[in-house]
Amino acid sequence: MKSGKELRKYTRITMKVTVEALRVSDEIICGGNTECISMNGLFIECDTPFTLGTECVIKVFVGGPRSDILVHARGKVSFLNAHGMAVEMVSHLGLDSYNHLRNLVLYNADGDSEIVESEITAHLDQIREV
Template sequence: MATMAGEHEQREFTRVPISFGVEVSVDGRALEGCLVHDLSMKGMLVVTPERFPIGTPCSAVIVLVEGEVEIRMSGRVAADHPEGFGMEFSTIDGLESYIHLRNLVLFNAGDVDRVEGEFQSHAGIRRKA
C-alpha cells in the first residue's frame, strides 16, 4: 500500500510490509482467504474482496506456528482500501500475543531505532501520558 509522507508521519507506529494469511472475523462472521498486507502495533491492512462499514467490530488471529504460536487481537474496521480494509486494534489479547506482534514488527522494520523509540513512548498500544 502506498502512503503519503504526511500520513506516515501522523501514524503512532511504523507499518512494516508483510504478507501472509490471517484468520479474520468481522461482526462475528469468519472471512475466507484473508491476507495481511502490512502490519503495525496498532493495526493492519486486511486483503479481502469484502467491504464493511467503518466502525464494524472485528477480530483477527495471526498464526505464526500452527497450534503453538499466535497473535490474537480485536478492534474495528477503520478504513476502506482498494485491497480490503484497515483494521485498528483496540486490544491485543495477552502478553504473549503482544510480545509476538512486537517482535514481528521489529524484525521486519527498516528503521529499528525508530521502532524501538515508538515502543518506549507507549504503554502497550496506548501512548504514555
C-alpha cells in the same frame, strides 16, 4: 524514515501473513493476508471486507496458517478500499500476542531499530493508560 507529512505514529512493515477477522456481532469470518502490519493495526487483503466501524477479533498466524504463534487482538475497521480493509487494534488479547506482534514489527522493520523500539515503548505506555 517518516516524512514531515507522515501522520502515522507507528512504523508499518510490509508482510504477507495469513489473518482472520471474526465479526463480533454475528461471528462471520473474513480471511485473507496482511498487506502491512504495525503495533496499531493492519491491512487485510480480502474480497468481502466488513463495513466501516465493525468491531472484530483479529487472529494473525505469525508462523503460517498451522502455526501456534498467533497474535490475537480486538479491533475496529477504520478504512476500506477495493483491496480490503484496515483494522485498528484496540486491545491485544494476552501478553504473548503483544510480544509476538512486537517481535514481528521490530525484526522486520526497515530503518532504525531504536526508533521502532521507542514507538513500541510509547505504544505500551498508551495501552497501559486505557
